[in-house]
Amino acid sequence: MxxxxxxxxxxxxxxxxxSVGAADGLGRRVSSMDGIRKxxxxxxxxxxxxxxxQAAEGAHPEAHEKTVGSASGFSRRSIFVLEAGGYLLVxxxxxxxxxxxxxxxxxxxxxxxxxxxxxxxxxxxxxxxxTNIASGTSENTMLVVKPAxxxxxxxxxxEDKDVLADACWALSYLTHRDEAHTxxxxxxxxxxxxxxxxxxxxxxISNGAAWAITNATCGGTxxxxxxxVSQGCIKAFCDFLGHSDPRILKVCxxxxxxxxxxxxxxxxxxxxxxxxxxxxxxxxxxxxxxxxLQNHDNITIYHMAVxxxxxxxxxxxxxxxxxxxxxxxxxHDTKLDVSVPPGAFNFG
Numbered sequence: 001m002x003x004x005x006x007x008x009x010x011x012x013x014x015x016x017x018x019s020v021g022a023a024d025g026l027g028r029r030v031s032s033m034d035g036i037r038k039x040x041x042x043x044x045x046x047x048x049x050x051x052x053x054q055a056a057e058g059a060h061p062e063a064h065e066k067t068v069g070s071a072s073g074f075s076r077r078s079i080f081v082l083e084a085g086g087y088l089l090v091x092x093x094x095x096x097x098x099x100x101x102x103x104x105x106x107x108x109x110x111x112x113x114x115x116x117x118x119x120x121x122x123x124x125x126x127x128x129x130x131t132n133i134a135s136g137t138s139e140n141t142m143l144v145v146k147p148a149x150x151x152x153x154x155x156x157x158x159e160d161k162d163v164l165a166d167a168c169w170a171l172s173y174l175t176h177r178d179e180a181h182t183x184x185x186x187x188x189x190x191x192x193x194x195x196x197x198x199x200x201x202x203x204x205i206s207n208g209a210a211w212a213i214t215n216a217t218c219g220g221t222x223x224x225x226x227x228x229v230s231q232g233c234i235k236a237f238c239d240f241l242g243h244s245d246p247r248i249l250k251v252c253x254x255x256x257x258x259x260x261x262x263x264x265x266x267x268x269x270x271x272x273x274x275x276x277x278x279x280x281x282x283x284x285x286x287x288x289x290x291x292x293l294q295n296h297d298n299i300t301i302y303h304m305a306v307x308x309x310x311x312x313x314x315x316x317x318x319x320x321x322x323x324x325x326x327x328x329x330x331x332h333d334t335k336l337d338v339s340v341p342p343g344a345f346n347f348g
Contacts, residue, residue: 130170191216194209
């Protein structure tokens with residue numbers, strides 16, 4: 001198996017994507033992301049409303065009063081606005097009243113409530129409301145980035161699965177914007193934990209983490225994408241290639257393609273003789289998985305798999321490289337260590 005010359009890559013990519021502009025592609029990705037996130041939310045709400053929340057109230061009858069009382073620093077009105085904002089944003093899926101929630105001044109309250117580890121119900125609601133705000137305009141997203149990122153660094157290690165899932169989805173909305181937002185997430189040391197969750201957490205959490213990493217590859221610089229690779233995202237994506245949900249498969253294939261394109265650029269610049277990232281995919285035995293996706297029932301998955309294979313790999317007489325010429329790189333090759341790319345956001 002050898003690499004196809006890169007001259008053909010641009011032509012194939014442009015011919016396949018000609019009908020989908022960048023703005024349309026982003027819109028579809030965000031729409032799909034919203035759909036999955038709301039499915040996760042609905043499932044979590046059913047669990048909490050039907051069992052967990054009632055049990056918690058029975059075990060701690062004073063918890064609610066303690067939280068909304070004067071000693072907590074949050075008035076009953078603040079909690080009402082929090083819950084109203086969260087549920088309004090759930091209810092109006094097409095045109096969520098994000099600006100109205102911002103205008104009512106509840107954002108600082110939401111950010112503070114993210115830290116309430118003693119009351120995960122409020123963390124859950126606050127994380128959901130902030131995620132909805134982050135899903136709005138770029139300006140809305142930045143309002144969440146500045147005050148909430150430090151707290152999200154804590155929530156990404158939360159033991160509450162629903163809070164953790166919302167934290168991942170919130171980060172996915174930050175990374176889908178542009179390289180500045182991605183840099184903020186990188187500087188917050190959040191990429192490593194997200195990649196870890198892709199491989200270890202249940203689907204409601206790992207799916208959000210996968211979206212966050214793929215979004216970072218879509219709008220990130222080459223240096224940022226190389227940093228993502230250094231954190232192990234190639235293997236994490238490849239492990240997802242057997243996922244049953246076509247939406248998640250598409251996300252992972254898109255992430256891999258963006259990474260492979262950086263590998264081609266590095267090769268074209270003469271920084272290496274081969275596409276190192278294509279070799280890394282082979283190293284984790286994922287090339288067979290991509291080939292198998294040519295038989296997938298979903299036509300989009302089929303086309304994405306074919307495009308990857310035709311662009312970055314080609315068979316030549318079924319010959320494999322000899323052992324002495326075979327690349328020795330692996331996911332943990334020290335030569336692939338990449339420092340954090342410089343950026344405007346620093347969160348120490």
